[in-house]
Each structure stands twice: as C-alpha cells, then as structure tokens.
Amino acid sequence: MDRNVPVVDILAADHIHRRKSDLMRYEYCHEAEITSISPLIDSVKLYRIRLLDPAVHSTFSFVPGQFVMLEVPGIGEAPFSISSSPSRRGDLELCIRSVGTLTSFLARCERGLRVGISGPFGTSYPLERMKGSNMLFIAGGLGTVPLRSALLAVLENRSRYARVDFLCGAKNPAFLLFADEYESWRNTDIGVQCIVDEPDEGWSGQVGMITSLVDQFLSSGISLSDTWYAIVCGPPVMFKAVCSTLLAAGLPMHHMFVSLERRMHCGKGKCCRCNVGSTYTCLDGPVFDFWSVVNLKEAI
Amino acid sequence: MLFCVFAKSELRHLFEVLSYNCLVGPTVKETSPESWPLYAYEQVFDFADLAFEHTTTSHSPKKYFLPHRLTMASYALNDQSWRKEVHFTPETPVVFFGMHACDINALNRLDKVLLDSTYPNPFYAARRRNTFIVGTSCSPQPFCFCESMDCETVLHGCDLFITDIGELYFCEIRSSAAYQVLQGISTKEAKSEHHALFIQAAKKRKAQFTSQMDTTDLVMILDMEFQAEVWHEWGRRCLSCGTCASVCPTCYCYGTEQLIDLTLGSARKEMRLYSCNLVDFAEVAGGFNFRPESATRLKYRYYHKHRGFVEAFEESLCVGCGRCGQACLADIAPVDVIASVRREAEEDG
Numbered sequence: 001m002d003r004n005v006p007v008v009d010i011l012a013a014d015h016i017h018r019r020k021s022d023l024m025r026y027e028y029c030h031e032a033e034i035t036s037i038s039p040l041i042d043s044v045k046l047y048r049i050r051l052l053d054p055a056v057h058s059t060f061s062f063v064p065g066q067f068v069m070l071e072v073p074g075i076g077e078a079p080f081s082i083s084s085s086p087s088r089r090g091d092l093e094l095c096i097r098s099v100g101t102l103t104s105f106l107a108r109c110e111r112g113l114r115v116g117i118s119g120p121f122g123t124s125y126p127l128e129r130m131k132g133s134n135m136l137f138i139a140g141g142l143g144t145v146p147l148r149s150a151l152l153a154v155l156e157n158r159s160r161y162a163r164v165d166f167l168c169g170a171k172n173p174a175f176l177l178f179a180d181e182y183e184s185w186r187n188t189d190i191g192v193q194c195i196v197d198e199p200d201e202g203w204s205g206q207v208g209m210i211t212s213l214v215d216q217f218l219s220s221g222i223s224l225s226d227t228w229y230a231i232v233c234g235p236p237v238m239f240k241a242v243c244s245t246l247l248a249a250g251l252p253m254h255h256m257f258v259s260l261e262r263r264m265h266c267g268k269g270k271c272c273r274c275n276v277g278s279t280y281t282c283l284d285g286p287v288f289d290f291w292s293v294v295n296l297k298e299a300i
Numbered sequence: 301m302l303f304c305v306f307a308k309s310e311l312r313h314l315f316e317v318l319s320y321n322c323l324v325g326p327t328v329k330e331t332s333p334e335s336w337p338l339y340a341y342e343q344v345f346d347f348a349d350l351a352f353e354h355t356t357t358s359h360s361p362k363k364y365f366l367p368h369r370l371t372m373a374s375y376a377l378n379d380q381s382w383r384k385e386v387h388f389t390p391e392t393p394v395v396f397f398g399m400h401a402c403d404i405n406a407l408n409r410l411d412k413v414l415l416d417s418t419y420p421n422p423f424y425a426a427r428r429r430n431t432f433i434v435g436t437s438c439s440p441q442p443f444c445f446c447e448s449m450d451c452e453t454v455l456h457g458c459d460l461f462i463t464d465i466g467e468l469y470f471c472e473i474r475s476s477a478a479y480q481v482l483q484g485i486s487t488k489e490a491k492s493e494h495h496a497l498f499i500q501a502a503k504k505r506k507a508q509f510t511s512q513m514d515t516t517d518l519v520m521i522l523d524m525e526f527q528a529e530v531w532h533e534w535g536r537r538c539l540s541c542g543t544c545a546s547v548c549p550t551c552y553c554y555g556t557e558q559l560i561d562l563t564l565g566s567a568r569k570e571m572r573l574y575s576c577n578l579v580d581f582a583e584v585a586g587g588f589n590f591r592p593e594s595a596t597r598l599k600y601r602y603y604h605k606h607r608g609f610v611e612a613f614e615e616s617l618c619v620g621c622g623r624c625g626q627a628c629l630a631d632i633a634p635v636d637v638i639a640s641v642r643r644e645a646e647e648d649g
Binding site for chain 2: 006026027028029071072073075076077078090098099100103112113114179183227262263265266267270271272273275277278279283297298
C-alpha cells in the first residue's frame, strides 16, 4: 500500500474556482503623474493627474460620484472623489485638503510626481435617469468636490436637463470652492446661489447656513415633486437638515442623493473600515439615495 | 456523499499519509494556571503531539488564512518613478488535521465576502485554495453556542469529516482528494448500524449544549433596540482592547499602511488585521470619528455580525465558537449581550 500521497493531489483539493484576472484586480494600480497643482482655498489644492499608459488613458472611464484610490509608495493610500468631468477620461482632477500624512505630503510635492491610481470605485449619481428633470445641487464646504463632476456633466449636456440650480454654502467667502467658475456656470443658464456663515468686508451676498439658502430657494414659489432630483453633499450634519427640508417640500426620498464620507483602506469591500450596517460605503456607495441612508443606522 | 468507518488505530495511519505535506493540527500549547490544557493550531510533526480530541483552541485557524501582518505589495523606488510588484504566488499546501465544525463554517462564511464578491481577495484565495481539511466533531463546551448559529455541523468546506462513534470513527468523504487519501488506510463501508451510531452520537452531542442564543427575529430586534440602554452598560465594561476580534474566526477587518525602507530605495504596503473595537477604527480625515464611544463600537460589532452580514449574505457572521467571550478581559459574552438586548425589547413592550 502506497502511503505517499503526492503533493499535487492535495493541490487538487480546490473547491474555490476563480479566474486569475478576477484576482489580479485586487492590488492593481495605474501609473499616473501629477501634471499640475493649483491652490484653490486655504489648505485645499486641485491636482490634475494624467494616467500614463496611453491605452489606459484612452479607455479609463468613470461616472460622477465615483472615487479613486491614490497611493504614494512609502507614504500612504487614500480615497479621493473625482471632481472633473467624466468626458475627460484619463485626465483626472482631484481636490485634496491637507489633513493627514498622505495629503500633507501631496501639499508639499511638485508637479511631475508619479502616483498610483486604482479604481474607479463605488456608485454614482444616476444622471441618465435624471434626464429631462429639474436638478438641484446642494453643496456644503468640501461637498462641492464630488458634486462638481456631476455638474460639469450636466453642463456639457445642458439641453438634456430642465432647470438646474446650484446652492452652495461655506464658512466664509474664502472657503467657496471653484468660485472662479461660478460665472461661467451662470452663463450656461444655471442658477448659482451662495451663502457664507462668516462674511468678510467684501462679501455682498447672503449670510447664514446652507439650510437658510434652501429654505429661501423653496419659498420662492418652487414646488418640488418627482420632476425634480436633488444631489446633496456636505458634512454629515447637513444631510439630515437639508434632506428633511426637501422631503417636507415634496421631494421623494429616492429622488435625493447624498455622498457619504468614510475612511477606506481598500475600496473593495474588504477592510470593513467604511462598513455601515449591511453596506460598504465603497461598494454600495459613496452615493446613496436618501431612502437607503434613512435605513442605515449611523450612516449620517 | 460517501461514508466509511475505520478503526481508531487507523487515525495514526491517516496522519502519516497526510503528513507528507505541511500538517497543522491542534496541539497542547500551554497549561492554564488552573491546569487546563490550552490548545493551539500549530504545525505537527509527530502523531503523539496531535490533540485530535481537543476541546477548543484559544485562537482559531484564521491566522493561516488571514495572517495578522501581510506584505501586500512591494515598491522599487527610483527618483520620481517607482514600480509596484504584487506577489500572488500560490501558497504551500497545508493539511488541517482536526478542525471543528464551527471553524470550518467560519471559513465558509469568510469565503462569501473574501472570495465570492466583486473583488476576491487573492491573498486569502491563495491560502484557502491549497488546503486539505480534516474536520472532526467536537464536545460542546459551556461557553460555545454553535448550535444556535446552525454551525454544529458542516455540509461543505472540508474534505473529510470524522465523528467518534465509540469503537470506530465514522467518516464523511467530501472530495475526490479525500477519497484518494483514504486509499492509504484501512477503511470499511459504513453500514446501517454505523449510521444509527452516528445519529446517536449527534443526538448525544446536541444534548450537551448548555449555552444558547435565541436568534429569532434578531435582525429586527437589533434595529428596534438601536438606542437601548444596555449598549451603554456593556460599553462601560468594554475595554476596547480588540481581543474579541483577535480570537474570532470570522473577524476580517484590516488596515493598510505604507512603509518606506531607511535606504529610501524601496517601500512596501502592509495589511494588518484590525478590530472595530479599537478607538480609531471609524475615524475619517480631519479627526472626526463616527464611533467615538466604546458603546457605539461594541454595538457596531454586534450589528455587523448579527444584522449587517445577515442582510447581505443571509447568515450571521458569528459561528458561536464562544472564543470572544472566553478571551474577553471584561467578561462580555455574546450570549449575555444578545439576551440583554432581547430582554430590553420585551420590557419595552
């Protein structure tokens, strides 16, 4: 009796069949270069990033609301929302605030730095479904970052959408992101209104919280119904207040979209750092309709 | 499924047949201050060192599938540019000799999230793929409640499953490789009297479970009692040390970190298993923490195991091994926590 069972037989004990290409998606990243860095507001810069492989550059695609993981070897890796238009494909714009190890490094780096980009990950704003409807964008603080990608997509296809309004709130006028673009947005028949909490001497606009601006917008004779869609992005405390107001004004919960922020270490639903209840913010989000968020404990 | 029986003396031969590969099994690692043997899954070279009929190991076999630290990728740095290298090499085959049903079920549940998902984890897959698992029935301990979690038996995920039926071992053959391995020992076809003995043994074992967790409508009850005071009571006791996650066979949360070598010529990306009980688990950029209090983190752990995973994968992530309660320095056992939440739900009514 031969008791020497060859090793190959144990290797055949394979009850988990997976294509190798599936597995290779896990740690793969695209080589990319930072082509320009523009300061936007205090501690926030806009990074333009070009994917270097010509084949990837021409085929890379994303939809507004999605994010990428950016890695710098030896420094760190973190998720960032894409704030450029989806039509730009392999040239991405990431708006990054200097708050941690990786972002502080990026704040000090110069153009030409090689980084790794993986993704795009996550869900998106359903702009296709929104065609023909009125659009209401509501941003608070850095919430403008993922929202800008959707707004630019709408601007590029302006005729496919009815009325479009953009309401933006910030702590003070110096914190209004992309303020230099507002005029060109207004020229494309978009209603742009801003509000700040702490005005400076040069500010002639409205003063208060973003909720006041939403109240004011709704009191101007607008009746929200299922012909409207709202895209809301800002700090967690803003979601509850703004979405409750919109709900009371008649907008169905599945017509409101929010983008949740969590610290993700993988972007692939494995590290659990972004797990909320039964969902992973990286896979099932970051874009959720408000109905899903209401049903998620600790989501906002 | 094929069944066979073999004499208890043949277990040594089965061990020898399989020990041509790296063989990992339960061994006596230490002795507790109360003189109990403390078991661990270690590489075993001699049959005499194998504790086949062990109670339960302090740590689960998870460390062989999800190591505490793992280098995911390495980078060669060269001025401004760098090259990333990821090693998806298959792991050496490992034979697990004497794994209890709860631990096999734990691997089955990990498979759902780490293999059968949009992005399969190749590091886990490489280890999981090259295993040969010999399962064995356990003797229920006062702290384990696997029966309540439907984990006292397994239907897949192992190659052989051996049950003690008195004079003989009753063996379930679950893979072709296992069938081939059994050619190396002396076995007999299982007859109806052996089937009867197996059923009797299963009944006897079932009657020995003393710890129970009532999981009826648990998903709904956890939602209803989200604001319950008991969470704060348990939270005040919890030390947020993460021991429960460390010994849990299904906790798979991790964090990554980038490390650069002193020469600045190379770097690596490391994965480190983490625990949702640790204070910075849900912290985001800028320092805002979604779960700053101990109570919210403890509650989240129970929500993820008994509610979130059930909603996503239709079964709980807890397999009822009871290791977390045994290892907890603050004596927090899942059976007691869930019972207190249910009690509060009933009192509310």
